[in-house]
Amino acid sequence: MEDFTYSRPASLSDAVAVHGNADDAMYMAGGQTLIPVLKQGLAMPTDVIDLGAVWQLDGIAVSGGTVTIGAMTRHAVVAASNDVGRAIPALATLAGGIGDAQVRNRGTIGGSLANNDPSADYPAAVLGLNATVVTDRRELAAGGYFDGMFATSLEPGEIITAVKFPVPEKAGYAKFPNPASRYALVGVFVAKTASGVRVAATGAGQDGVFRVTVLEDALNDDFRAAPLRDVTIPEDNLMTDMHADAAYRAHLIGVMTARAVARANGRD
Amino acid sequence: MSNVKIGDSLKRFEDQRFLTGRGRYVDDINLDGQTRAVVVRSPYAHATIRSIDTAAALAMEGVLLVVTRDDWQREGFKPMPTKSAVKTNADGTPLKEPPRHALAIDRVRYVGEPVALVVAETLSQAQAAAEAVEVDYDELPAVVDPVQALAPGAPQLWDGIPNNLCIDFELGDKAGTDKAFAEADHVVSLDILNNRVTAVPIETRGCVAAHDAGSDRYTLWNASQNVHANRDTFAEVLNIAKEQLDHIAPDVGGGFGAKNSGYPEPVLCLYAARRLGRPVKWINSRSESFLSDTHGRGQTSRVELALTRDGRFLALRTSTVGGIGAYAWTVGPFTPTGGSARTQGGPYHFPAMHYRGRAVFINTAPMDPYRGAGRPEATFQTERIVEYAARTLGFDPVELRRKNLMPPEMLPHKTPMGLDVDSGDFPLLFEETLKMADKADLAALRAKAEGAGRKFGFAIAPYLECTGGGPKEHAGVVFNKDGSIELAVGTSSTGMGHETALAQILAANLGVDVDRIKFRQADTTATPLGGGHGGSRGMEVGGNAVKQAADEIVELAKPVAARLLQSETEEVEFADGQFQAGASSVSMNDVIEASLDSDKLPDGMEPGCLDHSSVFERGVISIPNGVHAAAVEVDPETGVVGFLGYWVMDDFGKIINPMLADGQVMGGVAQGIGQALLEDIVYDPDTGQLVTGSLMDYGLPHADEIPNMEIGYYEGAPTKKNPLGVKGAGEAGCVGACPAAVNAVLDALKDYGVTHIDMPLTPMKVWKAIRAGGKHDPHGLLGDAA
Numbered sequence A: 001m002e003d004f005t006y007s008r009p010a011s012l013s014d015a016v017a018v019h020g021n022a023d024d025a026m027y028m029a030g031g032q033t034l035i036p037v038l039k040q041g042l043a044m045p046t047d048v049i050d051l052g053a054v055w056q057l058d059g060i061a062v063s064g065g066t067v068t069i070g071a072m073t074r075h076a077v078v079a080a081s082n083d084v085g086r087a088i089p090a091l092a093t094l095a096g097g098i099g100d101a102q103v104r105n106r107g108t109i110g111g112s113l114a115n116n117d118p119s120a121d122y123p124a125a126v127l128g129l130n131a132t133v134v135t136d137r138r139e140l141a142a143g144g145y146f147d148g149m150f151a152t153s154l155e156p157g158e159i160i161t162a163v164k165f166p167v168p169e170k171a172g173y174a175k176f177p178n179p180a181s182r183y184a185l186v187g188v189f190v191a192k193t194a195s196g197v198r199v200a201a202t203g204a205g206q207d208g209v210f211r212v213t214v215l216e217d218a219l220n221d222d223f224r225a226a227p228l229r230d231v232t233i234p235e236d237n238l239m240t241d242m243h244a245d246a247a248y249r250a251h252l253i254g255v256m257t258a259r260a261v262a263r264a265n266g267r268d
Numbered sequence B: 001m002s003n004v005k006i007g008d009s010l011k012r013f014e015d016q017r018f019l020t021g022r023g024r025y026v027d028d029i030n031l032d033g034q035t036r037a038v039v040v041r042s043p044y045a046h047a048t049i050r051s052i053d054t055a056a057a058l059a060m061e062g063v064l065l066v067v068t069r070d071d072w073q074r075e076g077f078k079p080m081p082t083k084s085a086v087k088t089n090a091d092g093t094p095l096k097e098p099p100r101h102a103l104a105i106d107r108v109r110y111v112g113e114p115v116a117l118v119v120a121e122t123l124s125q126a127q128a129a130a131e132a133v134e135v136d137y138d139e140l141p142a143v144v145d146p147v148q149a150l151a152p153g154a155p156q157l158w159d160g161i162p163n164n165l166c167i168d169f170e171l172g173d174k175a176g177t178d179k180a181f182a183e184a185d186h187v188v189s190l191d192i193l194n195n196r197v198t199a200v201p202i203e204t205r206g207c208v209a210a211h212d213a214g215s216d217r218y219t220l221w222n223a224s225q226n227v228h229a230n231r232d233t234f235a236e237v238l239n240i241a242k243e244q245l246d247h248i249a250p251d252v253g254g255g256f257g258a259k260n261s262g263y264p265e266p267v268l269c270l271y272a273a274r275r276l277g278r279p280v281k282w283i284n285s286r287s288e289s290f291l292s293d294t295h296g297r298g299q300t301s302r303v304e305l306a307l308t309r310d311g312r313f314l315a316l317r318t319s320t321v322g323g324i325g326a327y328a329w330t331v332g333p334f335t336p337t338g339g340s341a342r343t344q345g346g347p348y349h350f351p352a353m354h355y356r357g358r359a360v361f362i363n364t365a366p367m368d369p370y371r372g373a374g375r376p377e378a379t380f381q382t383e384r385i386v387e388y389a390a391r392t393l394g395f396d397p398v399e400l401r402r403k404n405l406m407p408p409e410m411l412p413h414k415t416p417m418g419l420d421v422d423s424g425d426f427p428l429l430f431e432e433t434l435k436m437a438d439k440a441d442l443a444a445l446r447a448k449a450e451g452a453g454r455k456f457g458f459a460i461a462p463y464l465e466c467t468g469g470g471p472k473e474h475a476g477v478v479f480n481k482d483g484s485i486e487l488a489v490g491t492s493s494t495g496m497g498h499e500t501a502l503a504q505i506l507a508a509n510l511g512v513d514v515d516r517i518k519f520r521q522a523d524t525t526a527t528p529l530g531g532g533h534g535g536s537r538g539m540e541v542g543g544n545a546v547k548q549a550a551d552e553i554v555e556l557a558k559p560v561a562a563r564l565l566q567s568e569t570e571e572v573e574f575a576d577g578q579f580q581a582g583a584s585s586v587s588m589n590d591v592i593e594a595s596l597d598s599d600k601l602p603d604g605m606e607p608g609c610l611d612h613s614s615v616f617e618r619g620v621i622s623i624p625n626g627v628h629a630a631a632v633e634v635d636p637e638t639g640v641v642g643f644l645g646y647w648v649m650d651d652f653g654k655i656i657n658p659m660l661a662d663g664q665v666m667g668g669v670a671q672g673i674g675q676a677l678l679e680d681i682v683y684d685p686d687t688g689q690l691v692t693g694s695l696m697d698y699g700l701p702h703a704d705e706i707p708n709m710e711i712g713y714y715e716g717a718p719t720k721k722n723p724l725g726v727k728g729a730g731e732a733g734c735v736g737a738c739p740a741a742v743n744a745v746l747d748a749l750k751d752y753g754v755t756h757i758d759m760p761l762t763p764m765k766v767w768k769a770i771r772a773g774g775k776h777d778p779h780g781l782l783g784d785a786a
């Protein structure tokens, strides 16, 4: 690991200011991705700005049909939150299935979304629930936020401050873990909302998280798991690696969607 | 009397230290003036080295030394020899052993092969400088599959080694086997893959090397399982006397064979330490470990079984091709040859057997022993073909096995592979294991699985094992005035609990309290010889060395006891910690105390007269055996496998410490299940790059994937091959687990017509096999190459 200057600002404006004055700064949330990246020399920032003390980034609030989760909220906190559990139980379940206990105690929703790992779980919830990513300078709708593998529309120095999730009528998440890493080999978030059904798949697409329209169409007709058996999921643009080829991933998207729907309908 | 006896589940003394972070591993050792080393590794699977330019690296801050092939050639250092127990081809000619130098000389032959060693003041300086070493390569075509490596036109790794063939070995009666096959009612034949895996010990390899110029002596602290043999190899390479090198393994965090061999890095560090006059520390990273640790298994085999109409086994024929990496590593050529031959046929009665094993050079990391080293392969070959025969010929798999097990009346028996099977009761263990499984109510487990839309499968897998490794072991005992008793043994615990079990043997045999014993191991300064860790030899050779030393100490103590008892030495008897002569007796404790006090000793005896060393030599290897059974459920929608039950009956002979034996079995089963379902070392077939270079892709089993196990021991047939009557317990778990797991999954898939899937049985492979139905080419792996 190369040397860098470490700072721990107390406010959002200080954090942005430090970033502006540095040659090549990176923010750090829980360090779950950042520290390994630094150790392997894949990034060599001059400055690391720890967001752990920035008061604006913490906390969970539910009001007016929206769950707002601060960017620095740890996965374990979301998983255990009664507010989240009551409003969007599928979201709490998703957070409780990320990594292991150590990772959940350090990793954050903001870090996960900024990193946009194509196999991460949260992107499926953000896209599936049509959430809004709030930053220090603007609000980004889910559809416009994700920009392919490990890429987002965040600008240099922009900080995610919170994510606003609209509360759906019902929702479910089903994850098929990669046998080695236990990231999502395929993870599907299904939400039934007043304006229709949204199905978002993570772990599977070559361009990261995406909506599975054939399944959305089927579920808008009939929000049940059984009829999904007859839906064929296109293989184009799905990833192939040693753990799963595109055909298997396409199949798993169907199976995980059916399971997510069953959960949303309260039948597990 | 001692406070412990053989058979007590004594808790592990070492755990307090390990569990509270006070273990002393290599990375905990830091010497004054210590420098840090980093290895420059080949990025290519096969390439000619045109030039190595170290100038830029040497000019960097803190850099002290860059060792390259030029140093190696100038110093005249020797290659590292193979210690393979099999070195002869079937035609009597010797195996091919290309020179294995610690650094690549003219060509690199696998990704990760050491090309240079950079030494600097700090680790990050050394890492940065390693990237600045400029190596100019000319890439060559690579081959990573051993069957392809044998084929005409394949890339050749070595000049003068045609078809990349290291050794072509045969064992058994070829003519008799062929005849049995020709006359048999039924013949089945199947190609199977034993997937390539690596051990992933929790502590990576590493060492600290020091040299004292005044005495010209070297000291090496090294995460090794085999300090004596490695010392001899390192001394040979460096052209020094082995007495000049003290080799010490401190606490070692797992080995499983991967820390067995003489590796390049320690010898490079020893040389660097001498050049610099300062200690050199090197610690492998986890990513480098995947590239540079030895791997195991990796065999492609055709297995064939001949049977009578009513299912009696007539003959077994196996032809294996094993890729051993680019070099004949320490034990590499042995595993697919002699190592896998010996226990072919398992505990079944086979009138005839023939085995052919070819070890082949390929552009991958080296192969060396991995827990079991050939016996898991042999058991898998045998049990897969038996299961396949049952399925394809319509026999009940349990009945077919039952019918062919060797009955106890048949023992002792020499198998067609020359294995001396002396004791055991295979049918009894088989029935006991079935009873254990039945108690769990298999029918209810099946109903529950099927109710949830899953498929239920069950399999039983008897296994036959044999011990191995160094035949000699040293045990030294010293009695101190403070009451402590030092025990030094040449075996090497990498976490399995020798500190407890060997102390238990000494205490129980001497009749003293176990708490008095201070244990020392894996240190060439403490023991003149030792066989390290491997071949399940810890209790069999090490344990017997301790027992022998204890028995001899009792004899040495009798004259001391006689004087205390005012009797004659010949009249003194010893039992349960008491020396008895007529009606009077004295304890071992008192005799030890007297032995340290010249006033109490008989004439001619000196204080310390009970201090004693003993060397035990094993005659014939023992035959651990047992039976595994597994119940699984398979989700046909996803291909995911889950365990519903796991049962084991083992015959390890006499059990010294059941809790430690349980630990060995459980760990071994976990490794076997890992191999069966998850673990796979994958190289890109075109480039020879390692695909599974980290734990993100190399699937180690998690605790929640390993079932609870019910384990029983049969102690009714202890071996007479050694005084303790032990048979070896360290590897058996992973010998039985792969066939039990795989056959159970295939049983679950029988409604789909699936008869075979190669390990690992990942969800995708299971799902694809279901989709393919019964479509499978039984000779798809070897084709004409068998």
Ligand SMILES: Cc1cc2nc3c(=O)[nH]c(=O)nc-3n(C[C@H](O)[C@H](O)[C@H](O)COP(=O)(O)OP(=O)(O)OC[C@H]3O[C@@H](n4cnc5c(N)ncnc54)[C@H](O)[C@@H]3O)c2cc1C
Pocket (backbone or CB within 6 Å): A026, A027, A028, A029, A030, A031, A032, A033, A034, A035, A051, A071, A072, A075, A097, A098, A099, A100, A103, A106, A107, A108, A109, A110, A111, A112, A114, A115, A119, A120, A121, A122, A158, A159, A160, A161, A181, A182, A183, A184
């Ligand atoms: C062993 C392991 C297993 C895991 N398993 C899973 C899994 O199953 N599923 C899953 O979804 N994830 C998994 N993860 C990822 C983990 O959950 C974290 O979400 C992820 O690593 C990000 O970590 P972090 O929050 O600590 O962010 P950091 O590592 O600190 O930062 C990650 C990146 O985001 C940037 N960043 C952080 N916060 C902000 C912000 N507020 N605004 C802008 N940029 C920001 C940083 O600059 C950095 O580039 C796993 C991680 C590990 C180590």
